[in-house]
Amino acid sequence: MKAIVCKEFGPPSTLVLEEVESSKPKDNEVVVQVKACGVNFPDTLIIQGLYQFKPQLPFTPGSDIAGIVKEVGEKVNHVKPGDEVFGFVMHGGYAQEVVVPGNACFQKPPMMQFPIAASFMMAYGTSYHALKDRAKLQKGETLLVLGASGGVGLAAVELGKLMGATVIAAASTDDKLQLCKSYGADEIINYTKEDLKTKVKEFTKGKGVDVVYDPVGGNYAEPAIRSMAWEGRYLVVGFAAGDIPKIPLNLALLKGCAIVGVFWGSFAMKTPKKNMENTMELMQWYGKGKLKPHIHKIYPLADASVALEDIASRKVKGKAVIQCS
Known part of the structure; x- marks a missing residue:
């Protein structure tokens, strides 16, 4: 099979x-013929050795996959060969085949196309875990999203x-x-044109926001x-700006706020039952037409490096997807 290495x-x-050689599944694993793989900002860091973990070289990047089950391990009974699925792996998705942990492999809704399915798991899984489990966002609260596009x-x-x-x-261009x-x-x-704190104060009539969702870091x-309200929650999601900010901790004291880490990959692996519940809720919303992933562009497998360069240079709105087979 072909793979990006x-x-x-x-x-x-x-x-x-x-x-590269195809793999055989262990008892609790599934081999998936990959039709599409989502491109995520962490992929740009992983290949540079700048992420929270460093895979052993050589490796294939890519986490968000969708495809058709080729083979299952002896202890896997919720999917079978021929089923259309989507799933999550720590790496290995930019390939024609990948081995997926059984508890991270889900039946794909029949109406969901493979590129959409490959755009779903990490983006919506991360954001729902952040807002529901970590921030406990309530109806009527105000949410500020940085890097919102x-x-x-x-x-x-x-x-x-x-x-x-x-x-x-909040984002960097009007488009x-x-x-x-x-x-x-x-x-x-x-x-890039307006002062973040001033605009938030204006929009909230001086109260501030209850939750900040920050996948950007850096100067923002x-x-x-x-800009937070009393007892707000600041969600640390990632550092797309490249710099990990150093926060004056007196701000947490003065605001009575919580600085909360969000690492969906670890959450999914450590608490698969909770992640399954979240995923099923997201699937129900998708099935009702309430969630509509935005696909920026679909790239052929051979152009995976171009997709990553587009992500790194902030050219992508929504999701970039690699067509693997």
Whole structure:
């Protein structure tokens, strides 16, 4: 089978497409013929050795997969060969086949196309876990989403509205913010032109926001925390800006707020039952037409490096997807 291989940590241009051996499933695993794989910002960090974990070289990047079951392990009984599925792996998705843990492999709704399914798990799984489990977002609260036009950000905008919050979307261009508006954002902030704290104060009549969803980090983290309401929750989702901010901890004291980490991958692996419950809820909403993943572009497997470069350079709105077979 063909796969994108990372043989040395570095930029997307160092990745190679080559033939690799197919794998056999262990008792609790599923081999999936990959039809599509979502491209996520952490992929750009993993291939450079800059993420929270470093896979052993050589490895194939890619986590969000959708495809057809080829083979199952002896202890897997919820899917069978021929089933259309989607799932999550720590890496290995940019390939024609991948081995998926059984508890991270789900039946794909018949009406859901493979590119959509491959755009769903990480973006919506992360954002729903963040808002539901970590922030415990309540109806009527105000949610500020930074990097709101990206994969997880746009999912957070959509889910925040669905959960009954007033949503303020912040992004770097007017074009990106118009997309956020179409996904339900009540207010928008272009933080390259406008002062984040001033606009939040204006929109909330001085109260501040109850929850900040931050997959960006960098220079926007501190003004976002300074924009929080009393007993707010600041969600640390990622660092797309490249810099991990150093937060003055007196702000947590003065705001009476919580700084809460969000690591959906670990949550999914450590508490698969809870993750399954969340996934089923998301699937129900999708089935009712309440969630609509936005696909920016579909790239052939050979152009995986181009997809990663587009993600890294902030060209992607919503999700980029690789067509693997």
